[in-house]
Amino acid sequence: MKFLVSIILTALLSFALCLFMPWWSIAIAAFAVAALIPQKPGKSFVTAFIALFFLWGGLSFWISNSNHHLLAHKVSQLILKMDNPMLLVLATAIIGALVAGLAALAGSFVRK
Amino acid sequence: MRVVPFIIASAVTVALITTLNTRLTIGGTKAPAFGNFLSPQHGFWQNAEPANTDFSANLNFPSLNGKVEVYFDDRLVPHIFAEQENDAYFVQGYLHAKFRLWQMELQTFAAGGRISEILGDKGLEHDREFRRLGMVYAAEIALKESEKDPVLKAECDAYTAGVNAWINSLTESSLPIEYKLIGYKPEPWTNLKSMLFLKYMSYDLSARDEDFEMTNAKSFFNADDFSKLFPLIQDSLDPIIPKGTAFAAQKVFPVPPLKADSVYFNNHDLAIAESFKPDRDNGSNNWAVSGNKTKSGSPILCNDPHLGLNLPSLWYEIQISTPAFNAYGVSFPGAPGVIIGFNDSCAFGVTNGGRDVRDYYEIKFKDDSRSEYLFNGSYHATRFRIDTIKIKGKADYIDSVAYVQLGNNWCPVMFDKSYSGGRNTNNKYYAVRWKAHDPSEELKYFNLINRAKNYDDYNAAAVYFHTPGQNCVFACKNGDIAIRTQGEWPAKWKGQGDFVMPGTDSSFLWQGMIPQDEVPYQYNPERGFVSSANQKPVDDVTYPYYLGRNYPEYRGITINRRLNAMTGITPQDMMALQTDNFDIGAAMAKPFIVANIKEADLNASEKKYFDIFKNWNCRNDVGTQGATIFEVFWNNFDTVVYADEYAKAPKLIMHPFFSTLLEEVLKDTAYKFLDDITTPQKETLADDITKAFKKAAIELQEIDGAGNLDWEKHKATRINHLAKLAPFSRLNLPIGGGNRNINATKTDHGPSWRMVISLTPQTEAYGVYPGGQSGNPGSKYYDNFVDEWVAGKYYTLWMMTANDKNDKRIIAKMNFSK
Numbered sequence: 031m032k033f034l035v036s037i038i039l040t041a042l043l044s045f046a047l048c049l050f051m052p053w054w055s056i057a058i059a060a061f062a063v064a065a066l067i068p069q070k071p072g073k074s075f076v077t078a079f080i081a082l083f084f085l086w087g088g089l090s091f092w093i094s095n096s097n098h099h100l101l102a103h104k105v106s107q108l109i110l111k112m113d114n115p116m117l118l119v120l121a122t123a124i125i126g127a128l129v130a131g132l133a134a135l136a137g138s139f140v141r142k
Numbered sequence: 143m144r145v146v147p148f149i150i151a152s153a154v155t156v157a158l159i160t161t162l163n164t165r166l167t168i169g170g171t172k173a174p175a176f177g178n179f180l181s182p183q184h185g186f187w188q189n190a191e192p193a194n195t196d197f198s199a200n201l202n203f204p205s206l207n208g209k210v211e212v213y214f215d216d217r218l219v220p221h222i223f224a225e226q227e228n229d230a231y232f233v234q235g236y237l238h239a240k241f242r243l244w245q246m247e248l249q250t251f252a253a254g255g256r257i258s259e260i261l262g263d264k265g266l267e268h269d270r271e272f273r274r275l276g277m278v279y280a281a282e283i284a285l286k287e288s289e290k291d292p293v294l295k296a297e298c299d300a301y302t303a304g305v306n307a308w309i310n311s312l313t314e315s316s317l318p319i320e321y322k323l324i325g326y327k328p329e330p331w332t333n334l335k336s337m338l339f340l341k342y343m344s345y346d347l348s349a350r351d352e353d354f355e356m357t358n359a360k361s362f363f364n365a366d367d368f369s370k371l372f373p374l375i376q377d378s379l380d381p382i383i384p385k386g387t388a389f390a391a392q393k394v395f396p397v398p399p400l401k402a403d404s405v406y407f408n409n410h411d412l413a414i415a416e417s418f419k420p421d422r423d424n425g426s427n428n429w430a431v432s433g434n435k436t437k438s439g440s441p442i443l444c445n446d447p448h449l450g451l452n453l454p455s456l457w458y459e460i461q462i463s464t465p466a467f468n469a470y471g472v473s474f475p476g477a478p479g480v481i482i483g484f485n486d487s488c489a490f491g492v493t494n495g496g497r498d499v500r501d502y503y504e505i506k507f508k509d510d511s512r513s514e515y516l517f518n519g520s521y522h523a524t525r526f527r528i529d530t531i532k533i534k535g536k537a538d539y540i541d542s543v544a545y546v547q548l549g550n551n552w553c554p555v556m557f558d559k560s561y562s563g564g565r566n567t568n569n570k571y572y573a574v575r576w577k578a579h580d581p582s583e584e585l586k587y588f589n590l591i592n593r594a595k596n597y598d599d600y601n602a603a604a605v606y607f608h609t610p611g612q613n614c615v616f617a618c619k620n621g622d623i624a625i626r627t628q629g630e631w632p633a634k635w636k637g638q639g640d641f642v643m644p645g646t647d648s649s650f651l652w653q654g655m656i657p658q659d660e661v662p663y664q665y666n667p668e669r670g671f672v673s674s675a676n677q678k679p680v681d682d683v684t685y686p687y688y689l690g691r692n693y694p695e696y697r698g699i700t701i702n703r704r705l706n707a708m709t710g711i712t713p714q715d716m717m718a719l720q721t722d723n724f725d726i727g728a729a730m731a732k733p734f735i736v737a738n739i740k741e742a743d744l745n746a747s748e749k750k751y752f753d754i755f756k757n758w759n760c761r762n763d764v765g766t767q768g769a770t771i772f773e774v775f776w777n778n779f780d781t782v783v784y785a786d787e788y789a790k791a792p793k794l795i796m797h798p799f800f801s802t803l804l805e806e807v808l809k810d811t812a813y814k815f816l817d818d819i820t821t822p823q824k825e826t827l828a829d830d831i832t833k834a835f836k837k838a839a840i841e842l843q844e845i846d847g848a849g850n851l852d853w854e855k856h857k858a859t860r861i862n863h864l865a866k867l868a869p870f871s872r873l874n875l876p877i878g879g880g881n882r883n884i885n886a887t888k889t890d891h892g893p894s895w896r897m898v899i900s901l902t903p904q905t906e907a908y909g910v911y912p913g914g915q916s917g918n919p920g921s922k923y924y925d926n927f928v929d930e931w932v933a934g935k936y937y938t939l940w941m942m943t944a945n946d947k948n949d950k951r952i953i954a955k956m957n958f959s960k
Binding site for chain 2: 045048049052054057061065086088089091093095096097098101102103104105107108109121122125126128129131134136137139140141142
C-alpha cells in the first residue's frame, strides 16, 4: 500500500512542482515523499524510479504521440544520431527515474 | 537519520543533477543540458506541437487602441482585421514573434555582429567584419531617419511592442527549441533591431562588389586582356528598359579626376579581398503583363525573389486589413508591413537592382595611432567607434574602428593593420563608402505601397526606396503596368569604383546621386509587358550614367522572348513560365560545342556522355542528364581556357563570368585565351573543347558511378535550417532549375517566394514559398509548403473579407483588445 501511495504521490508532486519550478524539482518531490513515507532505502529508490519512469515516459510519449512523433523523429537524429522516437522517450524516462530514485534514496535515510 | 548513507546518496543525487544541468561536450559539439532539455514539462517535448493545436486565443494588451481579430486559415496564414492601423502592426509583431522569434533574433544578431554571443569565438571574424562594415552605424542612421517621420515611428513602435508582448509571455517551456538546444534566452526587441534586419537585407542585396578582385585583376593583366576578360556589356543584353528608350535630360555630370589614369586605372598595386560575400545570384524575376496580352483582359503581375533557401523561411505570409488599406503578401519577420504582394487595387513586387553601391578608398593616416588622416592636403581628426564584442565563454573583444570623413560622409576604415582576417592586407587602410550608410526610410515605401491605389501612388511610394535599389514592378486593376529601376544611385564616371580608389582627396568621391526623375522606368509600354531579371537596367550607349558590369543577362532574355510571344495569357501560363527550366546559355553554347568537338578522339565512355549531351534539350528538368554533363563540361572548359593565364595570378582575383567566355567564343572562334600559353603549339577552339570534354568525362564517370548523373541528384537542392541542423533541414529535393533558368533553383539558393497575381475584378492570386508559417521544427506547419514548391505547384492566396468570417478554411481565431 505504502509502495503504491508513494509512487502516486511522487508522480503527482513532481508534476505539480514542475509547473512552477525547474526540472530538478522532481528530486525534491521524490526526496520529500521518501522522507515522509518510510520505506526501506531500496524500496524508496524503486518507488521513485517507477514514479518518474512512468511520469516522464508517459508524458513524453503522450506529447509525442499527439505530435505524431514529428519532433521526436528529428530530435532523436540530433541527439541520439538515430531516427528512433521511442528511444528518446525511453531516455527521457530513465533520466527522470534515476534522478528521482537517487533523491528518494537520500530521503529514505532521513528517517532511519 | 543514517548520516553517512544520507550524505552519500545526497551527494550522488546533486552530482547527477549538476551533470544533467551542464552542457557537455560530446564528440566535439556542445550538447544541450539534458535534464532541462528532456524534461517533458520544460524541454524540447514542449515544442512538439499537437497536430490538432487550436491557435485560438483571447488576448488583452493595454497598448492597443481598438479591437483586432485574427483569422488563421488552414495554411496558418493570419488574416488580421484591425480597427486601428497601428494595432495591426502590433499584432503583426506579435505573430512574427510567436511563430518566428528565434530566426528574427538570430538575423539581427548576425546583422549587428553579435554572433559570438551565441556561438563563442568562432563567430568573432563574422562579427568584426559586420561591425567594421558599419552595419550598426547604418542601422542607427536609418532609425534616426525613420523616427523623424511620425507615421513610421508609430508603426515601428507598435510593431516592437507586439514583438515584446510575445517575448514577455514566454516561459522556460515555451521558448523556441533552438534556444533550448543552444542554451540562451531572447532579449527585448527594439526598433533598432528592425533597422538591423533591413540593413541585413541591404547587405545581402547591395554589398556585393568585386572591387578588390577587380583591382587585382587590373594589376595582373594588361589593359587589352583585361577588357577581353571583363567586358562592360555582352552582345546578348536585353536591358530592363528596352534599347532605344529616351531618358530624361542629364542633370548630374560626374567628372573623372585628372589623375584617374595615373593613380587609378594604371595603378598596379595588389589589394586584399573580402572573406564574406553575399551570394552573387541574390536576384529575382518580376514582370507584369497588360490586359491586352491576357485572357481575362486584366493585368497579371508575377514576382519570384531568388535568395538563400533556409528554414525557417525568410518570408511569412500575412493579410493586413485596416480601415486605410487591405494588403496581402509576404512579410519579413523583423519588420512591419507587406513586402511583396497585392491590395484591393494593385499588385507590387521587386527584384534586385544589383548596381555597385559599395566602394573602397585607400586612406593615409599620419601614424599607426590612426588618429589623423590625410585629406585634401591636410590632416584631419579621426572619429573612433569602440565596439565591445561579447563572446560566449570568453573575455570581451574590444575593436576600435576609425571613421574618416570623405566629403560629407563619415566612413568606417573597415580594413586596417588590426583587421586582416588572415589575409594579406599589405598593411594598408581601406575605408568603405556604402550607400546603405546614408539616411533613408525604406519602410516608408512598404507603408505607402501597401495602400497604393494607382500609378501615382506607386510612384510616390517608390522614391523612398534608396538602398538596396530594387526594380519595383507594379500593376493596377485600372490596367496600368509599370516598372522603375528604383534606387538612389551614385552618379559615377566611367570606371568609378570598379577598383579600390585613392582616398586622400575629394576628386575620387561620389559627386552626386542620380536624381529620382532620371531613374529609368516604363509605364504601359507598347510591347504590353514590363520585366526585370537583374540584367543591366538600360543600354549603356544612351544612358548618361555609368552602370558597371556583372549583371546576369540570360534569365531576362528568356523571359522577354517568351512574354513577347505570348497572348491570351492565364495565371497558369505564368506559373509555367516562373517554373521554366530552359537554359538559354546552354542553348547558345551547345551548337558550337557539338560543331567543334573532335568526336573521333572520344573513347567509348566519353562518347556515351557526349551522345547524351547531344540529345539534350537544354532544359534542366528533373531526370535530365545533359544538364549535369553541360555543367561539368563547362567548368572544365573554363579551366582549359583560362587556367594557363591565371597560373601565376594572385589567389584573390576576379574570374571571367560564364557569359564572357560564351559570348567571346561565339564572337571570335580564335579568342585569344583559347591558346594554352604553356605549350609551343597553338591550341584551337576544337582542341580546348575536346580536351575539356575528356576531362569532364572522368568526373562524370564518378558522378555516374554514385548514381547522381540525373540533374536534380547532382544539384541536390536543400533548404538548410538556419543553424545548419540537418534533421531540421530538407535535403536532396527533387527539383529542376539552375541559375540561368527562370526557375533559378540552385543547391541552396533560389525562388524564395513565387507569386502570380491576376488583377481581375475579383483578384486571382497564387503563391508559394519553400517553408511553412511556423518556425517550430516540431510543428506540422514548419515545412508543409516545401513539397508543393518542389512540384512547382501554387496555393490560392485568399484575400479574406469581413463577410468570410464563417468560412470553412478558418481553423482558429485570435481576439486582441485592450
